[in-house]
Amino acid sequence: MTVIWAEQALLPGGWAQDVAVRVEGARIASVAAGVPRPAGAQAVGLLLPAPANLHSHAFQRAIAGLTERRGPDPRDSFWTWRRQMYAFLDRMSPQDVQAVAAQVFVEMAEAGYAAVAEFHYLHHGPGGQPFADLAEMAGRIVAAAAETGLGLTLLPVLYMQGGCDGRALVAGQDRFGNTLDRFALLLEGAEAHAAALPGDTVVGVAPHSLRAVPPQALAAAAALRPDRPLHMHLAEQVAEVDEVQGALGARPVEWLLANADLDARWCLIHCTQMQRAETLALAATGAVAGLCPITESSLGDGIFDGVAYAGAGGRWGVGSDSNIRIAWSEELRTLEYSQRLRDRSRAALATADRSTGRALVEGAAAGGAQAAGRDAGRIEAGRLADLVALDTTHPDMEGRSGDTALDTFVFARDDRMVRHVWSAGRHIVQDGHHPARDRVQAAYRATMRRLMAG
Numbered sequence: 001m002t003v004i005w006a007e008q009a010l011l012p013g014g015w016a017q018d019v020a021v022r023v024e025g026a027r028i029a030s031v032a033a034g035v036p037r038p039a040g041a042q043a044v045g046l047l048l049p050a051p052a053n054l055h056s057h058a059f060q061r062a063i064a065g066l067t068e069r070r071g072p073d074p075r076d077s078f079w080t081w082r083r084q085m086y087a088f089l090d091r092m093s094p095q096d097v098q099a100v101a102a103q104v105f106v107e108m109a110e111a112g113y114a115a116v117a118e119f120h121y122l123h124h125g126p127g128g129q130p131f132a133d134l135a136e137m138a139g140r141i142v143a144a145a146a147e148t149g150l151g152l153t154l155l156p157v158l159y160m161q162g163g164c165d166g167r168a169l170v171a172g173q174d175r176f177g178n179t180l181d182r183f184a185l186l187l188e189g190a191e192a193h194a195a196a197l198p199g200d201t202v203v204g205v206a207p208h209s210l211r212a213v214p215p216q217a218l219a220a221a222a223a224l225r226p227d228r229p230l231h232m233h234l235a236e237q238v239a240e241v242d243e244v245q246g247a248l249g250a251r252p253v254e255w256l257l258a259n260a261d262l263d264a265r266w267c268l269i270h271c272t273q274m275q276r277a278e279t280l281a282l283a284a285t286g287a288v289a290g291l292c293p294i295t296e297s298s299l300g301d302g303i304f305d306g307v308a309y310a311g312a313g314g315r316w317g318v319g320s321d322s323n324i325r326i327a328w329s330e331e332l333r334t335l336e337y338s339q340r341l342r343d344r345s346r347a348a349l350a351t352a353d354r355s356t357g358r359a360l361v362e363g364a365a366a367g368g369a370q371a372a373g374r375d376a377g378r379i380e381a382g383r384l385a386d387l388v389a390l391d392t393t394h395p396d397m398e399g400r401s402g403d404t405a406l407d408t409f410v411f412a413r414d415d416r417m418v419r420h421v422w423s424a425g426r427h428i429v430q431d432g433h434h435p436a437r438d439r440v441q442a443a444y445r446a447t448m449r450r451l452m453a454g
């Protein structure tokens, strides 16, 4: 049993002082406020529910910083970036993917995340040759989670076609492709690998997008594991919306609202190309909007209408998607600043009784837990012990507490304030460091050295 004693903790009912949280195994056994520090307790500053990072393609970390030059196209765009990404990933072996994923997972933990929903689509060898174990690559993601202790929601991706018209996969996409039947086998293989991980692990399903999965296959994929999280890329780019409109006669959100039973199991990634009516309708479904503000900025995707969506009670969380940067506080800050820049406003996502920082931290914790299928997101007895403790001794924190402490963290400081993280009770960040950081980093360096040498 672990006992954590926090100067301040953000509980479901609000801020509390001198809080003892007892953790037994993976779960919170009890929470008591206004108590003296129990003997042997781990003392921390500010204790918060730790978020799940709801969208990651771990391998894309390998191209961070390599795609910031103009190509031959007159206008560099998402689509030129995607070509560069495809070209690079063709060199990656299973061992490379594991090394990069482990590095990504350590960074996520040190940024304050307790778990990740890995949207896993790099399945096969170069040229699309399946590995002897169809789920070899899924096994490498599982191995990276085992190495690092980060909670894992593994989302094997169904990717069937190169576009809405059913065209074949292009070079670079052949490593993702499966028929529905082969995908069902791959999913079983992924579950067999994941069985080696602790009990908080989840395996869901991820039909890639309306571009890559035809409508009837989407329904079949959703039915494969009806009680598990279902994630899908939604509406990231204008060209994508136009393509779906042309093929299906409706914009992606419009089409899904009319043809799929959107509910709390759904997490829709990238809601940057939506109309106001779609935003309000999506908010009413109980699905989670998966926002990736840093990547969406990097790729020039557009701006999510967070003000209207949150105002309508919509659920949302954040993910690091391309992993060009892994930074919890910066995802939240970028989300809020995108709203301010568009609307020329301030405190856009604050509510009458919660500051901006608090609304962001609580929103991402609740939505991230829902999207990842984790019984977490709140510090209360019975929930998974997904917890993050922030340092309160920095000069910027002098005299700050409660909501103003979170505002200082999100807007004036950053993830260097993260001191401790527990993932389902596993103490994966201790005094600001992941215990396996050096070993994982050495393997990552070796992999990157080889990949960069071409």
Ligand code: ZN
Binding pocket: 055, 057, 119, 233, 269, 321
């Ligand atoms: Zn994505």
